[in-house]
Amino acid sequence: xxxxxxxxxxxxxxxxxxLGAYTRLSDAGLGCPxxxxxxxxxxxxxxxxxxxxxxxxxxxxxxxxxxxxxxSSLGLVIVVIFLVSLKGSTGYRQSATLPGALLIVVxxxxxxxxxxxxxLVHPGIVSMHLVGGFTTTAMLFWLILNQxxxxxxxxxxxxRHKYFLVFVLVLIIFQIVLGGWTSSxxxxxxxxxxxxxxxxxxxxxxxxxxxxxxxxxGVDYEYGVLQNPAxxxxxxxxxxxxxxxxxxxxALVYMFRNYLNLRPTLLLIVGLLLAQLTLGILNVVMAxxxxxxxxxxLVALLFLLSVLTLIHKSFRKEANQxxxxxxxxxxxxx
Numbered sequence: 663x664x665x666x667x668x669x670x671x672x673x674x675x676x677x678x679x680x681l682g683a684y685t686r687l688s689d690a691g692l693g694c695p696x697x698x699x700x701x702x703x704x705x706x707x708x709x710x711x712x713x714x715x716x717x718x719x720x721x722x723x724x725x726x727x728x729x730x731x732x733x734s735s736l737g738l739v740i741v742v743i744f745l746v747s748l749k750g751s752t753g754y755r756q757s758a759t760l761p762g763a764l765l766i767v768v769x770x771x772x773x774x775x776x777x778x779x780x781x782l783v784h785p786g787i788v789s790m791h792l793v794g795g796f797t798t799t800a801m802l803f804w805l806i807l808n809q810x811x812x813x814x815x816x817x818x819x820x821x822r823h824k825y826f827l828v829f830v831l832v833l834i835i836f837q838i839v840l841g842g843w844t845s846s847x848x849x850x851x852x853x854x855x856x857x858x859x860x861x862x863x864x865x866x867x868x869x870x871x872x873x874x875x876x877x878x879x880g881v882d883y884e885y886g887v888l889q890n891p892a893x894x895x896x897x898x899x900x901x902x903x904x905x906x907x908x909x910x911x912x913a914l915v916y917m918f919r920n921y922l923n924l925r926p927t928l929l930l931i932v933g934l935l936l937a938q939l940t941l942g943i944l945n946v947v948m949a950x951x952x953x954x955x956x957x958x959x960l961v962a963l964l965f966l967l968s969v970l971t972l973i974h975k976s977f978r979k980e981a982n983q984x985x986x987x988x989x990x991x992x993x994x995x996x
Contacts, residue, residue: 664756667743668806674736675799676963681729682795683959686845687952691783692884693722697776700727733775736798740768743805756808764801770794782882789842796838796963803967807974815923816979823917824976830907830914831969837903838962844900845959848886850950852893857946860898868895904942911935918972927972934965 685691694700701710706723740761747761774791781787844850853860860866872892877883886893912935915928941958948954 664743664746665806665809667739667746668802668809671736671739671743672799672802672806674732674739675795675802676960678729678732678736679795679799679963680956680960681725681732682792683956684952685725685729686788686792687950687955688722688725689884690722690725691778691788692716693719693724693726694730695779697779698730730775733771737768737772740764740798740802756805760801760805760808764798764805767794767798767801771798781879782884783846784877784879784881784883785843785846785886786876788846789839792842792845793839796966799963800966800970803970804974807971807978812978815921815975816977819918819921819976826914826917827969827973827976830910831973833903833907833910834966834969837900837907838966840896840900840903841959841962844896846883847888847893847896849888849893849896849900850945850955852890852897853946855947855949857943858901860894860901866894866898867891868898870895873899904939908935908939924972924975927968927975931965931968931972934961934968937961938965 685693694706695714695716696702700706700723701714701718706720706727707718710718744758744761744765747756747758771791771794774787774794777784777787778791853866854862856862869889869891872888873895875888875892877887881887888896911931915932918924918928938958938961941954941961944951944954945958
């Protein structure tokens with residue numbers, strides 16, 4: 663039951679992330695100018711009163727509300743997961759600590775979702791909301807991994823390799839944050855459709871200090887407020903990050919090549935990395951088609967989950983399983 667709940671939650675979480683990316687990339691983040699309703703209603707109304715400055719655009723409003731409905735459903739499932747973990751009705755023993763932390767993250771996600779609307783898609787808030795969605799999915803996925811039997815490989819992976827694996831994870835997280843910052847500042851096509859050059863140059867004119875501009879609250883950030891040199895710097899930051907993560911990930915795969923039990927996960931990492939690089943290039947040369955952009959967001963999440971799988975297999979030792987079986991048998995006798 664617990665594992666099925668987790669599986670439902672992970673699927674819902676992936677749907678929420680995809681819907682969130684689609685809503686953001688189709689400029690529908692402010693389709694409903696209030697929260698949690700839409701023009702004061704639980705569904706998109708046919709007409710709105712004059713008190714709302716922003717005119718109703720039904721197509722954008724429905725995109726935003728479908729995203730909210732899916733996110734609310736995910737939140738309810740996560741509450742149930744937490745309650746089940748409190749009762750101890752899980753497969754492999756799972757404390758309520760991680761589900762409790764997950765519940766807090768989801769509550770923060772709800773607050774960030776509200777602020778995304780009320781603070782008029784502030785880039786910092788939008789980026790944190792994106793990271794929160796990835797974090798929610800990663801935590802749910804880790805809970806599912808905890809339900810599998812520990813592997814024998816963990817005791818064979820060297821400490822040096824484990825440290826390097828964690829380093830790769832940190833780089834991937836940083837690159838995801840850069841991706842969110844690029845998207846929320848509308849900097850994805852600031853280089854035009856040039857690749858690998860940018861605006862026909864290898865190193866165009868850029869404003870790096872402007873790229874880190876946070877900006878005050880209460881300003882409408884829809885379609886971005888930065889000048890193109892600052893957006894170009896953001897795009898170049900993201901490209902350099904992609905090159906760094908790709909290089910380090912290839913080094914990781916080479917380093918782990920002799921761990922035969924990990925080869926399927928390593929092949930998955932390579933496949934997702936190639937897919938992500940391809941989608942990133944297509945985003946540029948095709949001027950950000952929405953299907954490709956949404957897939958770029960999704961594959962980034964799947965790439966993160968594949969590396970988390972490698973971490974879980976490399977760190978979770980089988981030695982704990984013997985104690986677990988002993989405890990379970992003792993419980994059954996009583």
